[in-house]
Amino acid sequence: xxxxxxxxxxxxxxxxxxxxxxxxxxxxxxxxxxxxxxxxxxxxxxxxxxxxxxxxxxxxxxxxxxxxxxxxxxxxxxxxxxxxxxxxxxxxxxxxxxxxxxxxxxxxxxxxxxxxxxxxxxxxxxxxxxxxxxxxxxxxxxxxxxxxxxxxxxxxxxxxxxxxxxxxxxxxxxxxxxxxxxxxxxxxxxxxxxxxxxxxxxxxxxxxxxxxxxxxxxxxxxxxxxxxxxxxxxxxxxxxxxxxxxxxxxxxxxxxxxxxxxxxxxxxxxxxxxxxxxxxxxxxxxxxxxxxxxxxxxxx
Amino acid sequence: xxxxxxxxxxxxxxxxxxxxxxxxxxxxxxxxxxxxxxxxxxxxxxxxxxxxxxxxxxxxxxxxxxxxxxxxxxxxxxxxxxxxxxxxxxxxxxxxxxxxxxxxxxxxxxxxxxxxxxxxxxxxxxxxxxxxxxxxxxxxxxxxxxxxxxxxxxxxxxxxxxxxxxxxxxxxxxxxxxxxxxxxxxxxxxxxxxxxxxxxxxxxxxxxxxxxxxxxxxxxxxxxxxxxxxxxxxxxxxxxxxxxxxxxxxxxxxxxxxxxxxxxxxxxxxxxxxxxxxxxxxxxxxxxxxxxxxxxxxxxxxxxxxxxxxxxxxxxxxxxxxxxxxxxxxxxxxxxxxxxxxxxxxxxxxxxxxxxxxxx
Numbered sequence: 023x024x025x026x027x028x029x030x031x032x033x034x035x036x037x038x039x040x041x042x043x044x045x046x047x048x049x050x051x052x053x054x055x056x057x058x059x060x061x062x063x064x065x066x067x068x069x070x071x072x073x074x075x076x077x078x079x080x081x082x083x084x085x086x087x088x089x090x091x092x093x094x095x096x097x098x099x100x101x102x103x104x105x106x107x108x109x110x111x112x113x114x115x116x117x118x119x120x121x122x123x124x125x126x127x128x129x130x131x132x133x134x135x136x137x138x139x140x141x142x143x144x145x146x147x148x149x150x151x152x153x154x155x156x157x158x159x160x161x162x163x164x165x166x167x168x169x170x171x172x173x174x175x176x177x178x179x180x181x182x183x184x185x186x187x188x189x190x191x192x193x194x195x196x197x198x199x200x201x202x203x204x205x206x207x208x209x210x211x212x213x214x215x216x217x218x219x220x221x222x223x224x225x226x227x228x229x230x231x232x233x234x235x236x237x238x239x240x241x242x243x244x245x246x247x248x249x250x251x252x253x254x255x256x257x258x259x260x261x262x263x264x265x266x267x268x269x270x271x272x273x274x275x276x277x278x279x280x281x282x283x284x285x286x287x288x289x290x291x292x293x294x295x296x297x298x299x300x301x302x303x304x305x306x307x308x309x310x311x312x313x314x315x316x317x318x319x320x321x322x
Numbered sequence: 323x324x325x326x327x328x329x330x331x332x333x334x335x336x337x338x339x340x341x342x343x344x345x346x347x348x349x350x351x352x353x354x355x356x357x358x359x360x361x362x363x364x365x366x367x368x369x370x371x372x373x374x375x376x377x378x379x380x381x382x383x384x385x386x387x388x389x390x391x392x393x394x395x396x397x398x399x400x401x402x403x404x405x406x407x408x409x410x411x412x413x414x415x416x417x418x419x420x421x422x423x424x425x426x427x428x429x430x431x432x433x434x435x436x437x438x439x440x441x442x443x444x445x446x447x448x449x450x451x452x453x454x455x456x457x458x459x460x461x462x463x464x465x466x467x468x469x470x471x472x473x474x475x476x477x478x479x480x481x482x483x484x485x486x487x488x489x490x491x492x493x494x495x496x497x498x499x500x501x502x503x504x505x506x507x508x509x510x511x512x513x514x515x516x517x518x519x520x521x522x523x524x525x526x527x528x529x530x531x532x533x534x535x536x537x538x539x540x541x542x543x544x545x546x547x548x549x550x551x552x553x554x555x556x557x558x559x560x561x562x563x564x565x566x567x568x569x570x571x572x573x574x575x576x577x578x579x580x581x582x583x584x585x586x587x588x589x590x591x592x593x594x595x596x597x598x599x600x601x602x603x604x605x606x607x608x609x610x611x612x613x614x615x616x617x618x619x620x621x622x623x624x625x626x627x628x629x630x631x632x633x634x635x636x637x638x639x640x641x642x643x644x645x646x647x648x649x650x651x652x653x654x655x656x657x658x659x660x661x662x663x664x665x666x667x668x669x670x671x672x673x674x675x676x677x678x679x680x681x682x
Binding site: 216229 | 375378380399400401405406410411413415416427431471474
């Protein structure tokens with residue numbers, strides 16, 4: 023049969039193209055434009071080529087130093103919260119009831135932290151951790167610890183990590199729960215007939231069936247934690263010193279604090295590329311992990 | 323290896339206080355002898371799977387108990403009952419290879435490695451899984467996956483019984499035959515009790531030496547394939563087994579004579595029937611012969627003729643009753659009018675659907 027050529031479909035996707043162009047592509051191009059120029063205010067711009075990028079990527083310059091310091095800080099933060107939230111989410115999902123009134127109850131309780139706006143979460147923990155009036159800070163001090171997130175970088179980190187775990191573990195748990203619910207009862211029946219232990223059921227059935235949602239959960243949590251801004255900004259403002267200044271906080275300091283649009287634009291582009299590349303690598307590695315590298319698809 | 327007794331077993335998914343007529347399994351007592359090959363046959367929703375799941379311990383019955391070799395196992399878990407069960411749809415462990423899947427039930431029971439390897443190799447050979455043993459199980463076809471499920475059911479040598487819950491539903495027709503005969507061979511070789519649930523009469527009759535027919539939550543007949551064919555104890559069995567199914571015709575029966583649609587038929591035996599019961603006679607199409615219309619024969623009108631290759635069956639209308647009858651070889655009938663010749667020895671009389679034994 024001869025293939026019919028019909029290009030009318032392009033007209034149907036045109037509105038989407040226009041929308042994406044206005045909402046993403048054009049603003050992005052503006053940033054690219056800024057990143058190769060310098061400005062001294064008065065809306066006057068000077069061509070700077072790849073100068074900002076060179077400065078940004080060499081750790082010896084002031085800009086590069088700040089960028090790499092906050093980049094490592096941010097990577098460490100993402101790694102720590104992922105390492106806590108993923109296992110915790112799985113454990114919570116496994117412990118959730120499968121039927122009865124408990125299902126609705128636990129779903130609502132888990133969804134609560136997700137419904138709270140970021141800056142409110144920040145404010146809650148900012149007050150919670152205060153040593154004069156906060157329940158957490160006051161109690162810890164009363165117990166003899168010298169906890170003080172305003173003065174001690176380690177305490178600031180612990181507070182922010184605890185806050186992120188409190189805020190986002192639910193998301194991982196809910197996704198895992200959805201994955202668990204999709205496992206047909208026959209798998210559990212077969213496992214009990216095969217004499218599988220609780221751990222074997224988890225390893226052989228639940229974890230493989232949750233693989234997909236865990237992949238999504240990991241991606242979402244990485245992106246979110248790597249872009250975190252509001253909560254640490256509200257709790258610590260990036261301090262003490264620069265100890266909790268993550269990439270986005272650094273970026274805002276550059277763009278709005280110092281009004282260095284060129285530097286900030288170059289940093290935005292690199293920041294975005296890092297997120298895209300890490301997500302792509304993560305996704306590719308995770309989807310290919312554990313696949314059959316033997317012969318082709320199909321039956322024997 | 324065990325004899326399994328069901329004692330006054332009943333189950334309702336609505337709890338023990340539900341209306342007895344809604345029970346998924348109505349009160350049932352029966353014995354499965356050690357080493358038997360049983361088929362549990364019945365249409366979808368007749369309670370076959372419920373019965374199977376009660377035996378394996380997946381479902382707790384509302385009433386009654388299950389005994390293995392005389393020992394009450396109601397308090398035991400599926401695992402402790404030492405039952406193997408194969409489900410309708412393949413259950414495989416995605417992350418494992420075919421070999422690891424087969425070894426899983428043995429590994430969980432802590433068997434020595436050498437013994438596991440030997441057993442897995444044997445089952446893989448029987449099911450032709452040898453060439454794919456090292457492959458990841460989740461990349462295989464549905465057929466192969468179901469073979470793995472079967473293999474996991476068969477791999478343990480010491481099980482009390484193996485239960486199959488319509489295991490060949492997803493398998494290709496050609497392979498179905500092959501696997502069924504393999505199961506039969508395995509049954510002979512292993513001397514295990516096997517219970518095979520199916521709604522396919524061919525499957526049941528070829529696999530089992532005893533067929534248990536279920537209908538609306540009750541066991542209506544237990545017997546050899548031949549008994550089910552020759553002496554159906556319930557009109558449902560007559561209708562469900564055989565193709566075409568048994569003719570079941572409303573009739574009046576008095577002593578040695580039956581009347582259908584006003585026509586008298588001689589019976590082999592004499593029947594004393596309960597008053598007020600719904601009386602039917604049943605005769606398999608194989609024992610009703612189509613002939614040219616003649617006085618004394620029940621006259622019928624041929625609606626169509628089904629040629630099944632080895633035999634031909636006529637679909638007929640007698641008054642407003644419909645029935646099927648065998649067309650003798652070489653018989654040609656002009657027009658649609660025909661007469662029917664009944665074999666009196668093969669006529670069964672049913673009162674309220676249950677077969678009544680006559681006296682000579």
